[in-house]
Amino acid sequence: HAKAQGRNRQQFYAQQIGDAVSQRLALERDLRAAVAAMDFELHYQPKLRVDGGLAGFEALLRWRRPGHGPVSPALFIPLAEQTGLIDAIGTWVVQQACAQMAAWRDAGLGEVPVAVNMSTSQLRDPGLVAWLAGVRQAHGIADGQLEMEVTESMMMDDPEQAILSLEALRQQGIHLAIDDFGTGYSSMGYLKRIPVHTLKLDRVFVAQVDSDARDADICAGMIALAHQLGLDVVAEGVETDAQRAALAARGCDVFQGYLFARPLPVAEATRYLLACAPTARSGP
């Protein structure tokens, strides 16, 4: 009897593993098809300065998986990285964001800054800097208008190479931000050497900045450190006015989060731009 139970359990686990493998394979197959058709969208989430003016947008990738609905980039970006699909996706994201900045400029909406998220393999690509210069030139993107967000963990496997790449990007007029700041390793060691303009405070610190004294102190400390180094601070995931006020009181420069706006499809982002005061969209 016990033996039979053990066998059943083994079969049960084997089937579970089999299901997980086939689900992953199906996801990979659909992602491959999406890349072949470039069946993605960029949504644009506003970032606002303390005075309420628009600082720019962050471009966030959206994939509507046929038969499943929207899939979180937190789920499919890692798969894209493991399968090498990220290179084609990353190329498309930069081209798309630059084309959108050009379209907004040509529509008289100003030189709106847009930030895109970079992957490790993009940063490792020795052709990145020259390629980016070409894309920017083709679309007439101004200095400082295109921003790239990198995470601390992207520095990990080859910090020296990463710093050289970031230095070259900066010299080419690309703004650089450290994303999810405070959640990676060796924040302080690299901060000293990474040539970035902006530090994005991760949502985990923002969530209780208004209610937890330790989180409030951590935010205050990171903001002071960033300012000491000449960096701007963007708070991610601001959902309540109490969080906004607590961050503003500690000197935070820019806010991003559902309190202001969700990531918006192009048509809505354009309406958002049109509704901004002309001074708010005078460019970087």
Ligand code: C2E
């Ligand atoms: P991230 O770069 O840190 O982006 C911020 C995430 O927080 C986005 O999730 C955004 O929708 C979400 N968010 C914004 N405001 C709020 C808020 O007030 N509350 C909460 N709870 N969440 C908020 P999303 O769009 O699901 O993206 C997840 C991650 O996927 C991004 O984190 C980024 O690491 C990655 N990602 C997104 N688009 C791209 C891309 O084009 N390329 C690469 N390599 N990665 C991307």
Ligand code: MG
């Ligand atoms: Mg980001």
Ligand code: MG
């Ligand atoms: Mg982030």
Ligand code: MG
């Ligand atoms: Mg994040």
